[in-house]
Amino acid sequence: MIWRTTAVHRPPYYLYIYMYQLVLIRHGQSTWNNENRFTGWIDVDLTHKGIAEAQQAGMLLKQAGYTFDVAYTSVLKRAIRTLWHVQDKMDLMYIPVVHSWRLNERHYGALSGLNKAETAAKYGNEQVLIWRRSYDTPPPALNPSDPRTSYYDARYADVPRELIPLTESLKDAVGRALPIWNKSIAPAIQAGRSVLITAHGNSIRALVKYLNEVSDTDIVGLNIPNGVPLIYKLDESLKPITYYYLTAESAH
């Protein structure tokens, strides 16, 4: 894999002409990231560290001269609050924001809320790695009567019941993210808008898999860090020309 958290694949300067721009940010550390619990669609908030990471992302983007015309986020508060802090630090509170359940974290099914280390001790590291990082193996599904389902959550009132997951593989998350990419995000980028997406580890892995055509095997090794802007420069057909993480080091 070619991923790392420093600047990579910077093309010659002339290639920057006529490129489209997209920035992806995984939310800052959440309370359940901190407690090492499977989260998925459970709506936990940011920790103080997570807030600081979101603010840092906004400051770095501003210092590096970025601006945005429109932002997309999920309907989960860790991604929304991350966006708020980025907007605040960039003085961009006024830009339109689209909230979509299609950008939610991958649904963790019956693992939602469990401790990751305890689950690994029970089922083995190999099984837990498959549930966490494989492309097409979903974790065990929630029972439809489980109180952790999202069926009665008002934020999904307009989502048909059959589209509300009881578990999801990364492949399922790609499948549900692509409609908003194709119908709204891609057209906005191609209309010349500078787009910011704040989302989740696995909904961003889903977008990266699609954009970079990462193989089903290589996607297992891809982790997205909390609160670090992932910058994409795209060609006319939205194929990546370059992509890199914007860190304090790479911003200078």
Ligand SMILES: O=C(O)[C@@H](CO)OP(=O)(O)O
């Ligand atoms: O718990 C989750 O929903 C995700 C992201 O925090 O965890 P994982 O790293 O296992 O994909």
